[in-house]
Amino acid sequence: MNGSPAAKRRLLALLALLAVFAIACDTGPQDFLKSQASVQTQKADSLWDVTFAIAVFIFVVVEGLIIYALIRFRQRPGREAAQFHGNTKVEIILTVIPSLILAGLAVPTVQTIFENSKQPPDALRIQVVAKQFWWEFNYPDLGIVTANELHLPVDQTAYIEITSPTNDVIHSFWVPRLTGAQDAVPGRTNTTVITPTATGQFWGQCKEFCGLSHSRMRLRVFVEDRSTFDQWVADQGEEAAEPTDSLAQQGQELFVNGQCAACHTISGTNAAGTTGPNLTHLMSRRTFAGAIFRMNEGNLRDWVADAPAMKPGSIMPSGLKSMGLSQSDVDAIVAYLLTLE
Amino acid sequence: MATAAHAQKGLFSRPRAKTGWFSWVTTVDHKKIGIMYMFTALFFFIVGGVEALLIRAQLAQPNGQVLSADAYNQVFTMHGLTMIFLVVMPLGSALMNYFVPLMIGARDVAFPRINAFSYWVYLFGGLFLYTSFALGGAPDGGWFGYAPLSTLQTSDGMTFYALGLQILGIASLGGAINFIVTILNMRAPGMTLMRMPVFVWMTLVTSFLLLFAMPVIAVALFQLMFDRVWGANFFDATVGGDPVLWQHLFWLFGHPEVYIMILPAMGIVSDILPTFSGKPIFGYAAIVFAGIAIGFMGWGVWAHHMFSVGLGPVANSAFALSTMFIAVPTGVKIFNWLGTMWGGSIRFKTPLLFAVGFVTMFVIGGLSGVSHAIVPHDGQQTDTYYIVAHFHYVLFGGAVFGLFGGMYYWWPKMFGRHLGEGLGKVHFWLMLIGFNLAFGPMHILGLQGMPRRQDTYPDNMGWNFWNLISTVGAFLIAVSILVFFWNVVRSRTKGEEAGADPWDGRTLEWATASPPPEHNFDVIPHVTHRDDFWHTKYATDEEGEPVKVFAGGSGSDENIDQVHHTGHIHMPDPSFWPVVAAFGLPVLAFGVLYISTPTLVVGGLILLVGLFGWGLEPSAEEH
């Protein structure tokens, strides 16, 4: 490096370019171009890679030819436009080549479509019920009902049935690194297959516009090794523990005898509503309300006090304004919720 | 009998004003109607653009606070509806209205009063949609209006949607029938189909698409209206309705609609490129047949909007294949445009820049379109910003660039003065850069997993940088549009005066004065060639090279053989009944919206009076 101004400028330009790239490559938790974590998304991605390469090639050739033509054939003194109307041979060639490229893409596409539609044997069955604006996850063979956070064992194929209640709207289940979108349509059941290949936390969200809080209808998937998953299953199978603290007992009273019970289930109590999420093991989840709020006392208090103020359009009514709760009622209920380990 | 006829004549006599505002309200002249279409569409372009800026302002940063969730949903829905139904389609209609009759050597369209009616229905339909903002909330279920969200949204917005689009559909149907009949029946002698300018061909294909697509969406909109207003259950799954029915009907209309928006622009580009390259279009027959093929195949790809709905592997495969192969005729067009420039002598005037902008941007949109057909990967792409990027490259980079090219190209013909070249070029470059900054990054955002129709997004998703860039790009587009409007205003007084043929044009519209007289041509041209007007200016020497012919005449004697008219040329008289009849429609719509019998009766009466007046007025006043 000789330190001349030109060289410095070049270095600066290079650094700026690198900075832009660094920002551009700052992949978020929903990026689906990098680190696919299931057999299915890896397969889709390999198709994409081929398509992308071909598209870039065509792009460079076609745009290059256009720019070349513009420069080469620009008007200048002495230039005469050649008067020709076409060239049948060239036209035929330029029709056949794209057709062949497309045929080449079509074959693996169709193959993969059919492969992905098969129901795998010995899969873990899961039902996803999408509702405005949260997700219910049922494991019918394990007797587990939970919300917004899905747990999967690594390397085992999960067969996922997706639907939406008939009085709800269309949503779409999407976890970019694990599975492409599959719509949840009222009155229909769609399926998707996920064979996770890596443990970790994966983010997803509703992908079909579903109303006011569409952007607040998210979910997380925890892919775990076998023993962690089995432990989770065992914990979820238990009934809710009875509260011992007197404030929490008072909260339970309010919950079970108040409106909460009409919409929420807590096993081991009389609360058996199904409009809202099952709260039996609420505190085992890290987030709530479509995986957008961290599970902590402050957030829960705000939520129970006035859910629609935190999440526009939420189906859960405001505690203070609509359910006739006082602030001390809210405190008691939250104390109870905090015991739902 | 005689007295009745006499009384009628007084009541229904036709207005005569040829100047002043009343002449615009009652005009049936295709050129005046074209100009009204154009300025109305440009007005709505500003409105839809402001909505776009609001969206981008909201998304410039994570957790945006510019709009509430509710306002955001209204704004993005109205942005889509406005740009599609009130801007791109009518801007196409504007240019078709003005130029199709000129390009085929006709004096007007086949049904001048239906033409006026279509315009007024369009204007009233657009205004009707926009009154919703003042009446409890605009449509908020997306331009695609998916049921059952569209039936469940609580404001009246989606009822405005169902009724407003229905009204706009009537305007489109009227226009479509008019152009089909005009093009098939009113061509000048010698103007065979295969001699028509490509823009006229694309108008014909577009009109047939409209003719068949509009009834499909009309059915869906009626079902939505009945569900919302009278509690029918077409889409309600609790009682056996099917939400997916809406999607099939909507996209069976919606995909041809894409071609309805792009084909006119393709036609414009196919006329601009030869003019500024100084040579005939490359592969005329191929480009025409590719347009027709796109028109047909466009009916067989609708379910590629529905790959994640769960139609099953057979349907998904079939639609993946059809979607891939519609790229073939599209590719043919691109190669033909390239071939048209090849070997030419290219003049870099503003219309050419926009036409080239169209081709280059459309290539990008076309390629990303093919990538959607990879169904296993489309599950990732669908409903992300990758799709938003794709269709803006097609509809903005494509259609809007093409339409601006058309306006710069034909402005001197319409107003007798050029739009400024310098400002035009500034407009082009600003718009091209702004466009790519606004929509290029959306490809990346989509691949980073950012879904569409999000009123906000959290901070930690890695989307902040490109969203900011995209917003900057959107505002740059806005600046370019301001330059355009400044150019329009300036050209009224300062614009360079254009003669009849400012660009060394090839087609018949350049054979008459700028602006053309009301009757278009003093003498109906007698067509002997494709690019007939060019052939009256140039003959070819022994080597096939063009030689300028002075004082007109193509060297063949045929042109002398014209029927010279003597005396008065009869043109259709103005009429105020189209605007009256059109006004009945929004009134009727309000009657349905509020289930108000008096309003329905009044609206029905206005419509009836308009139609009766229309039917009973004399076909011409005595002069």
Ligand SMILES: [Cu+2]
């Ligand atoms: Cu949703």
